[in-house]
Amino acid sequence: MIIALEGIDNAGKTTIAQILINKLEAEGKKVAISKELTTSVGTLIKSSIKNGGLSPISKSFLFASDRQIRIEELNRDNKFDGIIIFDRYLHSAIVYREAEGLDGSWIRELNKNVPPSDIALYIDITAEESIKRNTVAKFNINYSFEHLQKIRQAYLKYVDLGELIKIDGMMNLQDVVDDIDKILTNKGVF
Numbered sequence: 001m002i003i004a005l006e007g008i009d010n011a012g013k014t015t016i017a018q019i020l021i022n023k024l025e026a027e028g029k030k031v032a033i034s035k036e037l038t039t040s041v042g043t044l045i046k047s048s049i050k051n052g053g054l055s056p057i058s059k060s061f062l063f064a065s066d067r068q069i070r071i072e073e074l075n076r077d078n079k080f081d082g083i084i085i086f087d088r089y090l091h092s093a094i095v096y097r098e099a100e101g102l103d104g105s106w107i108r109e110l111n112k113n114v115p116p117s118d119i120a121l122y123i124d125i126t127a128e129e130s131i132k133r134n135t136v137a138k139f140n141i142n143y144s145f146e147h148l149q150k151i152r153q154a155y156l157k158y159v160d161l162g163e164l165i166k167i168d169g170m171m172n173l174q175d176v177v178d179d180i181d182k183i184l185t186n187k188g189v190f
Contacts, residue, residue, distance in 0.1 A: 048062075
């Protein structure tokens with residue numbers, strides 16, 4: 001089972017992923033996490049962005065490669081027979097590139113071999129909140145307020161299309177976790 005956690009920068013995806021892992025493991029479930037930019041290609045992406053950036057098309061190919069490598073590693077390690085929590089997945093690839101002017105259907109085609117998520121949760125925060133939560137300890141690209149708004153609007157479009165389940169990330173952490181628990185319980189995960 002694939003659970004995707006989506007949201008603009010600083011929405012709380014990584015924190016929530018760890019909470020979910022702890023809960024699922026406490027129930028005796030086999031669970032793994034996969035996070036963007038943790039492969040050698042991810043290191044290349046980080047370095048390239050820090051040193052002046054990449055074109056949206058280059059980012060599309062590199063992020064797709066990073067994602068594919070992570071999926072192959074999970075398959076090789078036999079972790080795909082449990083629950084995989086993706087801290088960013090296909091919708092991140094689509095919305096971040098759409099915000100840079102690329103066609104989302106092209107991004108889908110580029111990622112057509114990526115298994116679909118079983119549950120895709122979008123943790124919604126405002127652009128203002130994203131900027132407020134940013135710290136130097138995190139690797140963030142430090143998008144402008146306007147760009148974060150574009151990304152958020154793109155995510156909300158996929159909520160409206162029924163591809164993502166919206167969670168109000170502006171609530172306190174426990175309320176966010178409780179909402180996610182209810183959704184996952186209804187979907188038979190817990």
